Every structure is written in structure tokens, then in C-alpha cells.
Amino acid sequence: MQSAYLILALAAGMFMPIQAGINAKLAGMIDGAIPAAFVSFLVGTLALALVLAVMGQGVPFARALPASPWWYWVGGSLGAFFVTATVILAPRIGAGSMVALTLAGQLAASMVLDHFGLLGFPHIPFDGKRLLGSILLAAGVWLIRF
Template sequence: MLYFWLALAFVAGMMMPLQAGVNSTLALHSQGAIWASWISFMVGTAALLGVVLAMRYEWPVIADMKHAPWWAWTGGFMGALFVATGAFLAPRIGAATMVALLVAGQLIASLILDHLGWATFPQHSINLGRALGVVCLLAGVVLIRMN
């Protein structure tokens, strides 16, 4: 089962540049990246609603959701920023540079989150191997951007 989850993460990662390209194309036909991002979120919302209804999930209990910390509600904002930024940057800096920078930012933030064990992540201290992984990734960003 672990290999399935690893493959799923890999395939989802492959969707990042594709999503940015699709959304930047939509931006050309919808008055810009913000409208394209909004449309993307509406389509995504409809798709998730369809899944919820098809799977017959129970609706969340609002009283339970009130106990979530304030920052637990910021994921939608972060997703909107990510989608809008991708739609805006894709035609300006290209897929490889954009994704390299996105992944570098994601990896650095991930190391910090793992080190702190924050927001439901299991705690994994930063060590030499993890630090070298970041350095190699940053070198990759430089090499990709040199072209």
C-alpha cells in the first residue's frame, strides 16, 4: 500500500505544472489569473461536492468545527494563492522554473514543519541528509534557471 501512496503523491505532483498551464490558458480567455483561479476553484468545489454526494459522506458537525484553531481555516486562502500564482507565473517564467521554485519553497517549509512537528505532521528533526537535500534542490533550481 505504501507504494500506492508514493505513486499517488508522484502523480499529484505531476499535475502541478499541468494545472498551472491549464489555468494560465483559462486566464487568457477569462480576464486574467484571478478569474481563472476562481473558476478553477468553483469547478473543484463542484467536483468535491459530487464525490461527497456519491460517497454519501456525513456532513461535518459545525459545533465540532468551531473548536479548530483559527489557522486551520486558512488552507483555502493558501490554495487560492497557489493556484493564482501558478496561473500568473506559468506563461512568464515557464513550467520548469516555476515548479522548481515551488518545490524548493515546499521542501524548505516541509523541513521546518517536520522539525517542529506542527499542524499534525510527525516530528522529524532536520539533519545533515535533509539539509543536503535542500542544498541539492536549490542547486537544481539554479541549474534549471541558467538556461
């Protein structure tokens, strides 16, 4: 089962620049990054609604909304920012630079979340290996970008 998770993570990563390229083309057709991000999220929402209907799960937030802290609901806005940013970045800096820089940001935030065990992530201290990985990643970003 672990290998299935690794393949899923790889596929999700592979889809990111493809989605950015598709959304950037859409932005050119419908006049902007924000409208393109809106369409992307609308189509994604409809696809997830179909999956929920097929699974017989119904509307998931009806029972969770009153019991959840407000900040549980901001993930979608973070996703909207990410998708809009990739729509803007992809045609301007290229897929390689966009992915390298967003990956660097993702890893930096991930290491902070792990180090402090935030948001339910396991506590994984920042150590020399992670520092070396960060330095190598920064070097990779620089090489890809320049």
C-alpha cells in the same frame, strides 16, 4: 499500500504543471489570474461536492465549524494563493522553473514543519543529509532556471 501512496504523490506532482498551464490559458480567456483561480476552485468545489454526495457524507463543515480553531479554515486561502501564483508564473517563467521554485519552497517549509513537529507532522530533525539535499535542490533550481 505504501506504493499506492507514492504513486498518488507522483500523480499529484505531475498534475501541478498541467493545472497551471490549463489555468493560465483560462486566465487569457477570462481576463486574469484571479478569475481563473476562482473558476478552478469553483470547479474543484463542485467536483468534491459530487464525490461527497456519492459517498453519502453530506456537508462536512456543519459539525466541525463550531469546534475548530479559526486557523484550521485558512488552508483554502493558501491553496487559492498557490493556484493564482502558478497561473501568473507558468506563462512567464515556464513550467520547469515554476515547479522547481515552488518545490524548493515546499521542501523548505516542509523541513521546518518536520524539524519542529508543527501541525501534527512527526518530529524529524534537520540534519546533515537534509542540509545536503537542500543544497542539491538549490543547485537543481539554479540549473533549471538558468
